Amino acid sequence: MKTPHTALKNTVVLSFLILTFLACSSDDNNNYTIAPPETIPKKADLSHYDNGRRVMMQAFYWDVEPRFEWWNTLSEKVEDWAATGVDRIWLPVTTKGQSGGYSMGYDPSDYFDFGEFDQHGTIPTRFGTREQLENLIQKAHNNGLEVIADIVLNHNSGGGEEYNPYRDKNTYTLFETINGNASGKFDRSYEDFHPNSLHEHDEEALFFEEQDLCHHQPRVQEWLWKGENSVARYYKNTMKFDGWRFDYVKGFGAWVVKAWNDEVGGFSVGEYWDGHAPTLVEWVEASGSAAFDFACFYKLDEALDRKSDLNVLEGNMLWKTHPEKAVTFVANHDTEKDENPENNISAANKMLAYAYILTHTGYPTVFYGDYENNNYKSKLKNLIRIHNSIATGDMEILHQSEEEYIMKRNGSNGNPGLIFYMNIGTGNRQRTVLSNWKEKKLVDYSNNTSAWLTTDSQGEVTIEAPARGFAIWSVSGE
Numbered sequence: 001m002k003t004p005h006t007a008l009k010n011t012v013v014l015s016f017l018i019l020t021f022l023a024c025s026s027d028d029n030n031n032y033t034i035a036p037p038e039t040i041p042k043k044a045d046l047s048h049y050d051n052g053r054r055v056m057m058q059a060f061y062w063d064v065e066p067r068f069e070w071w072n073t074l075s076e077k078v079e080d081w082a083a084t085g086v087d088r089i090w091l092p093v094t095t096k097g098q099s100g101g102y103s104m105g106y107d108p109s110d111y112f113d114f115g116e117f118d119q120h121g122t123i124p125t126r127f128g129t130r131e132q133l134e135n136l137i138q139k140a141h142n143n144g145l146e147v148i149a150d151i152v153l154n155h156n157s158g159g160g161e162e163y164n165p166y167r168d169k170n171t172y173t174l175f176e177t178i179n180g181n182a183s184g185k186f187d188r189s190y191e192d193f194h195p196n197s198l199h200e201h202d203e204e205a206l207f208f209e210e211q212d213l214c215h216h217q218p219r220v221q222e223w224l225w226k227g228e229n230s231v232a233r234y235y236k237n238t239m240k241f242d243g244w245r246f247d248y249v250k251g252f253g254a255w256v257v258k259a260w261n262d263e264v265g266g267f268s269v270g271e272y273w274d275g276h277a278p279t280l281v282e283w284v285e286a287s288g289s290a291a292f293d294f295a296c297f298y299k300l301d302e303a304l305d306r307k308s309d310l311n312v313l314e315g316n317m318l319w320k321t322h323p324e325k326a327v328t329f330v331a332n333h334d335t336e337k338d339e340n341p342e343n344n345i346s347a348a349n350k351m352l353a354y355a356y357i358l359t360h361t362g363y364p365t366v367f368y369g370d371y372e373n374n375n376y377k378s379k380l381k382n383l384i385r386i387h388n389s390i391a392t393g394d395m396e397i398l399h400q401s402e403e404e405y406i407m408k409r410n411g412s413n414g415n416p417g418l419i420f421y422m423n424i425g426t427g428n429r430q431r432t433v434l435s436n437w438k439e440k441k442l443v444d445y446s447n448n449t450s451a452w453l454t455t456d457s458q459g460e461v462t463i464e465a466p467a468r469g470f471a472i473w474s475v476s477g478e
């Protein structure tokens, strides 16, 4: 019974607690105040506070199994995800890559082979057939979910060999029906890659040097986004994709993403892998697209895993200046397979990191491997419910120190908002803060503490958070 403060405010509760405590068996190691059931205020039904915000599901992890079954696997999930509060699913690259049935799609060969042509050793992609993909998209739409395509524009793989005069040697830059482009759409050859008659290379770093697509080539532009039969139009109008996740946007100019979106519109997020927030700001301003908030990701990793210092969270993150352009995340297909601990958030700290992104502004992504992990699933569902309801209104940092971080969302129009209390210390912590709620009973919507509190006539209240954990306080239901 290490946190008796709620009880101290209420002698009746205190006496109950003593009785409860005496009645507890020795295997009861709950550190929190255990109030008699009839006195615990109820949680509000958060669906009454629906703020309209939702989250995106990253619907894959690296090397998903079993192969050829992924679209069917996802089709089984979309109903649950929609009911949980997801509004978009980000699919892995849907077209044929050089590694055929093993490809995760980042080695794009034929932009129009959705698992229907026999090439690179397989008809279906690693994820299944075109028909299975179309069924998935249809089912997602029936459940009100948008479907986001993963688009690789930087480089190609799996072409045939040809003499390339710009390199004075043979390169694998020939893409035609019998050379990795069975669809016969968007045939390519060395003029479409760097170097070519236009220039040596594009604006940004070289990657996949010999098959680095040149987006300045008029015919490349025509095939990728401008033309009647462009990839962008086909994905949107024929395949019915609703938006885009652009891969490796560091590898080419921001204008490419802007041009694509100007042509076909839809939700758009770029993978600009850089933890420096001003660099992300520069890219979102130039492209007009949202970006994954790698600055937030790395600050969370530093604060939680590397330094155990929540003061790090004071640093720059994209969501702080561009909340509408920041897609926040805690894990993705790359970070989760990265053996460098600096590139992933440890399992021990994962829920802290999710609680952070799901209570702040920005558009959070939930990673399939986390959501479908039974250690996390019910916790993530609950956090998503909180995000989609009481994580509303202006933010105010009420306290920040090495081991504690307290943030208030002010709510709006009858929505009470919340107070998020993160504690990375080894003991339970309490702190008196000024809430917006006067003489209200508060409960912890995270379910991490069973205590309940009452605010005074000024709104002052002593809140608590468990050791290496968090609590999310808000007013109880009637």
Ligand code: ZN
Pocket (backbone or CB within 6 Å): 194, 198, 199, 201, 202, 213, 214, 215, 216, 217
């Ligand atoms: Zn170029």
